[in-house]
Amino acid sequence: MAAWLFPTGVTCHVLLAAALRNPTVRLRYxxxxxxxxxxxxxxxxxxAPPFRAAFADLRISSTDDLLRRAGEVTRFLPRLxxxxxxxxxRTLRSPHSECGTHLQ
Structure with a gap:
């Protein structure tokens, strides 16, 4: 699961970083x-049993399922x-952004 969860979590990381929010929560898992x-x-x-149950809730019961979900994330990347x-x-143009003032 970690092999799928971490790269999927990176999709949140880039949005948090773009919004100048601390993305280090990804290190907790x-x-x-x-x-x-x-x-x-x-x-x-x-x-382990509840962990496997979480996999089942995500409809991941095999390596093929995991690879399918990874593919879904990969296809989502252009939109992300x-x-x-x-x-x-928007962040850089915000009057509340310290970064935005350096670009003017």
Whole structure:
């Protein structure tokens, strides 16, 4: 799931960065997984069934499903890029943006 979740989360990252918002929330998931694996492997094992249930809710039950979802994200990227450019343009033109004042 992390192989799909992280790149999908990057789509949020570019929008947050364009809006001058802190995007570091993306680091929380890998850090939590690492802490569980290192400090509480028994807890990680006990959480595996709900984790698999979350996959099922996302309709991901195989590698092919995961690859299909990755493809959907890839096809979404041009639209995301345009939206990011629109947000960035509005952000830089905002009178409340410190970045916008440097461009004038």
């Amino acid at each position: 890998p850090a939590a997984c690492e802490a569980l694996a290192t400090d509480a492997p028994h807890l990680q094992e006990s959480l 890029w345009q939206t990011t450019e629109d947000v960035l343009t």
